[in-house]
Amino acid sequence: MTDYALRRQRLLETITTEAFIATNWEGSDPVTLRYLSGFTGEGSLIISRDHAILLTDSRYTEQASQETSGLDIQEGRGWNGQDLVDGLTQHSLTQATFSSIRASVYWLKELEKLGNLKFVAEKDPVSQLRRVKSPEELDHLRAAAKVADAALAELVPWIKVGMSEAEIALQLEMLIRSADAEGSAFGINVSAGANTALNHYNPFHHAVSLKPGDLLLLDFGANVKGYRSDITRTFVVGKPSARDREIYDIVLKANCRAIDAVRAGITGIAADAVARDLIKEAGFGDNFGHGLGHGIGLEVHEAPSLSPLSKDTLEPGMVVTIEPGIYFTGIGGVRIEDDAIVTETGCEIITAFPKEELISVG
Numbered sequence: 623m624t625d626y627a628l629r630r631q632r633l634l635e636t637i638t639t640e641a642f643i644a645t646n647w648e649g650s651d652p653v654t655l656r657y658l659s660g661f662t663g664e665g666s667l668i669i670s671r672d673h674a675i676l677l678t679d680s681r682y683t684e685q686a687s688q689e690t691s692g693l694d695i696q697e698g699r700g701w702n703g704q705d706l707v708d709g710l711t712q713h714s715l716t717q718a719t720f721s722s723i724r725a726s727v728y729w730l731k732e733l734e735k736l737g738n739l740k741f742v743a744e745k746d747p748v749s750q751l752r753r754v755k756s757p758e759e760l761d762h763l764r765a766a767a768k769v770a771d772a773a774l775a776e777l778v779p780w781i782k783v784g785m786s787e788a789e790i791a792l793q794l795e796m797l798i799r800s801a802d803a804e805g806s807a808f809g810i811n812v813s814a815g816a817n818t819a820l821n822h823y824n825p826f827h828h829a830v831s832l833k834p835g836d837l838l839l840l841d842f843g844a845n846v847k848g849y850r851s852d853i854t855r856t857f858v859v860g861k862p863s864a865r866d867r868e869i870y871d872i873v874l875k876a877n878c879r880a881i882d883a884v885r886a887g888i889t890g891i892a893a894d895a896v897a898r899d900l901i902k903e904a905g906f907g908d909n910f911g912h913g914l915g916h917g918i919g920l921e922v923h924e925a926p927s928l929s930p931l932s933k934d935t936l937e938p939g940m941v942v943t944i945e946p947g948i949y950f951t952g953i954g955g956v957r958i959e960d961d962a963i964v965t966e967t968g969c970e971i972i973t974a975f976p977k978e979e980l981i982s983v984g
């Protein structure tokens with residue numbers, strides 16, 4: 623049985639209906655289709671104990687036959703509506719589960735109009751399966767981390783005072799795409815000076831240029847076979863101030879201590895608290911607004927979460943980021959982010975770019 627067939631079988635064991643449907647329509651759900659079938663285009667999946675059907679149209683039929691195996695591929699323009707309903711009806715399937723978080727109200731209402739079927743909403747049963755990665759998925763994640771590390775190693779000596787954030791982001795994008803990657807894992811964040819305090823900064827909106835003394839934060843990743851790395855390193859342009867060094871060292875300690883604590887069995891709350899307590903004790907509790915980390919995989923933010931609000935407990939094979947930070951609005955911030963594969967006894971850190979000291983660039 624292929625990994626995909628195994629995933630489909632496991633999914634059916636977790637839902638209450640005999641069928642599951644998923645549709646990727648204008649980019650609504652590429653991840654579920656890719657995880658359950660390997661298909662990266664647009665279409666719908668119907669999965670039941672006896673059938674695995676991929677409905678798509680002529681733009682994707684050839685691609686579907688190359689990317690998938692063991693699926694009944696059917697071509698037609700009604701894959702997001704009538705064909706989907708007919709596909710269920712033809713196989714005497716009267717109820718189907720779908721992921722409510724990835725569906726639109728419009729799509730659901732259209733399906734309900736087209737046939738006398740019951741659609742059962744569950745938040746996202748496939749994302750629950752995706753939390754623990756297979757050995758092959760772990761290899762893709764390791765490869766994605768390697769591409770990010772190598773791109774950063776090539777980028778850093780090239781950075782000069784006066785370059786704009788956008789120019790650096792573009793160069794980083796070029797380095798990632800020149801490697802064995804599908805592309806960037808997400809929109810690259812290159813931020814300088816006060817912008818380093820903006821956690822999801824877009825350097826292409828209004829890029830500023832590097833000045834001596836600026837902090838420079840790079841938060842980015844690579845996408846290898848759909849799997850995404852996510853790394854942050856903070857640098858200083860020219861000479862660091864004593865204050866920058868002090869903040870960097872606290873964040874580094876929080877990062878290292880959290881890495882020491884992450885293992886199977888720890889809760890997301892407890893892992894977060896290891897870093898948060900250290901930052902609080904140093905007097906900067908109010909300057910660490912986000913959670914310690916999140917799962918990575920086919921999406922850059924997925925389960926489990928490491929945060930004060932987490933409901934998760936870590937298991938071997940989960941992959942999470944560990945990314946404490948300290949930020950001062952209008953002044954700047956420091957974040958250090960690594961990617962960790964959870965094991966029975968600890969974790970394997972797959973991002974390897976040096977972080978032991980605040981590196982000077984430019």
Ligand code: ZN
Nearest residue numbers: 841842852853
């Ligand atoms: Zn990140």
Ligand code: ZN
Nearest residue numbers: 852943945959
């Ligand atoms: Zn992250």
